[in-house]
Amino acid sequence: MTDKINLRIGDREMLHNRVCSVLRQAILKGDFKPGERLVQTELADQIGVSRMPIREALRTLELEGLILMEPHKGAVVREIKKEDIQEIYELRSMLEALALKKSMKHFSKEDVDALSAYHQSMLQTVSNEAYVEYNAKFHDVLVSRCKSSRLLSFIETVSHGFALDTPQIIPGQIQKSNKEHAAILEAIVEGDADKAAEFLTQHIQRTGEELLTTLEK
Numbered sequence: 001m002t003d004k005i006n007l008r009i010g011d012r013e014m015l016h017n018r019v020c021s022v023l024r025q026a027i028l029k030g031d032f033k034p035g036e037r038l039v040q041t042e043l044a045d046q047i048g049v050s051r052m053p054i055r056e057a058l059r060t061l062e063l064e065g066l067i068l069m070e071p072h073k074g075a076v077v078r079e080i081k082k083e084d085i086q087e088i089y090e091l092r093s094m095l096e097a098l099a100l101k102k103s104m105k106h107f108s109k110e111d112v113d114a115l116s117a118y119h120q121s122m123l124q125t126v127s128n129e130a131y132v133e134y135n136a137k138f139h140d141v142l143v144s145r146c147k148s149s150r151l152l153s154f155i156e157t158v159s160h161g162f163a164l165d166t167p168q169i170i171p172g173q174i175q176k177s178n179k180e181h182a183a184i185l186e187a188i189v190e191g192d193a194d195k196a197a198e199f200l201t202q203h204i205q206r207t208g209e210e211l212l213t214t215l216e217k
Helices: 016-030 040-047 051-064 082-103 109-124 127-142 149-161 173-190 193-216
Strands: 069-072 074-077
Touching: 016 040, 016 051, 016 127, 040 051, 051 069, 051 074, 082 127, 082 149, 082 193, 109 127, 109 173, 127 173, 173 193
Parallel strands: none
Antiparallel strands: 069 074
């Protein structure tokens, strides 16, 4: 990387998540190339933070599969293949839909109220970062009552394989996701587990397809 990327962060709130988000997007957009070494001191200077949050963010990105930690070399950008993205979103669409159907058998009024509250928060927020947080909580509640610990473990593993701030990458993602979330929520309120799972599958698959299209441009 020769030119300095505009990565400076002014607000220190949610610092870890924000540093992760900035580095994640830079990798996915090609600002850092596969095989390129990420130097902590340089990143800290570019983003305007100390080395500690950089170090912690790199650990997170390693878990997500975006970088590799190599001996005597440090953090190196991993090549992101189309097949990786396709596989992860395909698995997510199946696993999360199954977990939702299992969860709905045990949903309480409080669970449905929480989903509605997170959905409303996503409709009202003007912050991409806040949207990502509310979206994650919405999806967490969808599978929260699933009694299969193994299934939930699979979902967590797959999600760690490729975590993305898709609203900042896919054009129109927030508007599309809001409509899809509304359909999922309506099916849950109606008690239609099959329809809710189908809408969730379509939501995740559509996101994966549009992510690939955007990254290929």
